[in-house]
Amino acid sequence: MPDSLTRETTTTSVVLLATTPACKLSSSDGTLLDRVTDQLATLPVREIQVVTPGGGLGADLRGVAKIARISTGAVAVLPADLVAHTEALALLLDHPARGSGALVSYDAATAPMRPPVRVEGGKIVAAGSSFHVVPEANATFRGVLKAGEADLGALADIAEELAELADTGKLGPVTPVEAVDLLLVGLVRAGVSVRAAGIGPLHADRVTGQIAADTAVSRLAEVDEAKVRLDLAIKADDGFFATFFVSTWTRHLIKPAARLKVAPNTVTGASIGVAALAAVWFSEGSQGGRLAGALLFYLSFGLDCLDGQLARYTRTFSPLGAWADGMADRLKEYAVYVGLALGFAGAGIWQLAVAAMILQVARHAIDQTYAGALTDAARVGAQWGRPARSLLESADGGRARGVLGLAQRLERDAIARWLKKSVVLPIGERTALIAVTAAGWNARVTFLSLLCWGGVAALYQLAGRIARSAR
Incomplete structure (x- = not known):
């Protein structure tokens, strides 16, 4: 029977798998199990359920x-033989996202305790174990899995199915060490959306012996967790303009804003106000007015990036904030x-302005309706809304071909990856395009540029959505 340690702070519960001999290895203050338990006590979790050995992998x-069947909130599963930074655990356990997620490292060097995964668009689309193969893996799973409240039923069903397969030997020589790895494989193959929480330079390693445990613990001191937390507040997959021309200076405003207890929604409001001033200056019509408008619009975008960075740093996301941020952009x-x-x-300028506006609305509709269709399909269990994969397939058959395969290959080249990000004309590139063309030329050039580049971006998006849907 699991032991229970209660902490009434959030609706997240933790299942701590103390089912391997390594969890009894000594650490500075007791065992590795004690160390992980102490770390969890500093994080906002409601209770810790410790599962002890008693019947093998199937029983675990x-x-x-x-x-999972009796829990009323999100459930995180992690092994007690894990040596990790507390900040790495917080990426899942102290993150306000309500969905499922898993801790990953983009160091793709696999090992028995580091199973391969493939990440696309911030989601884990393929996961492996000693039995399940992942072609074109680009990351490794680091042992911490969180199932959102909406996915608890899927987690329970998958755990029971895996237990039956393991007991009957159909998954090969899998061991209790792989329990959490198999759960991730099952969730991904069942079509559950699993967010990839990258640990960056933080450490999260499972160990099997005392020397490895001592080495892993000593390595933790090599990393400045406060600096990493700041670095991870900056989007790793942002656009070219946002990465190199905005985040380079907004990062220096995050900690002062946090110390002053500035709310992300306040920054969003300031961004709207600055954009309104930019519109006023643009309406003045002179060269100086357009230059002032361009600078203010650039500053507005900087504040727009800062609100998200501040939310990630302080972990104060909210549904209202996400909605307000998206609406503010439009x-x-x-x-x-x-x-x-x-x-x-x-x-003819108003015709161009309306055409540019309609094009942007259409582009947003392409993205939003596709995402909504997938969500609805997954909710009702439609087969086309989730990958049709079996837990008994050792190899992942999801290797993309054609347009999607080309897109995956482009991701492996740095220059091609940045070009791919820019071609869709994300908001950062649109801000730069508007600011530069308005300040250097005039509104006609701005709208024509938006229509030309935006048209190419719309066709690219549409082709990608059609290819994914056909797949």
Whole structure:
């Protein structure tokens, strides 16, 4: 029977798998099990369920299934032989995202305690074990898995199915060491959306012997966790302009804003106000007005990046904040379109402004309707809404071909990856395009540039969505 340590702070429960001999290895203050338990006590988790050995892998998995079926909030599963930075654990356990996630390292060098995974678009799309193969893996799983409340039923079903397969020997010579690895494989193959929480330079390693445990613990002191927390607040997969021309200076505002207890929503409001001033200056129509508008619009985008960075740093996301941030992006951009059109004296400018606005609305609709369709399909269990994969397939058959295969190959080249990010004309590139063309030329050039580049981006997005849907 699991032991229970209660902490009434959040709705997240932790299942700590103390089922391997390594969890009894000594650490500075007791065993590795004691160390992990002490770390968890500093994080906002409601209770810790410790699963002890008693029947092998099948019994361990059934224990996880039992806990998942009675839990009323998110459940995290991790092994007690894990030596990790507390900040690495916090990436999942202190993160306000309500969905499922797993701790990964983008060091793709696999090992028996580091099973391979493939990450695309911030999600784990393939996961491996000693039985399950992952072609084109680009990361490794580091032992911490969180199932969101909506996915607890899937976790329980998968744990029970895996237990049956393990007991009957159908998964090969898998051992209790792989319990959490198999659960990740099952969730991914069942079509559950699992966020990839990258640990960056932080450490999270499972160990099997005392020397390895001592080495892993000593390595933790080599990393400045406070600096890494700041670095991880910056989006790793952001666009070219945001990465190199905005985040380079907004990162220095994160800690002062956090010390002053500035809320991310406050920064969002300031961003809207600055964009409104930019629109006013654009409407003035002079060269100086357009230059001032361009600088203010750039500053507005910087604040727009800062609100997300501050939210990630302080871990204070909210549904209202996410909605407000998305709405603010649209509002600011369209207000600037109006300002530019008002400040231009030539004929036909309003037609161009409306066309540019319609094109952006259509592009957002392509993305949002596709994402919504997948969500709805997964909710009702439609087969096309989730990958049709069996836990008995040792190899992942999801290797993409054609357009999607080309896109995956481009991801492995740094220059091609940045070009791929830029071609879709994300908001950072649109901000730069508007600011540069408005300050250097005029509103007509701005709208024509938006229509040309935006048209190419729309076709690229549409082709990608069609290819994914056909797949």
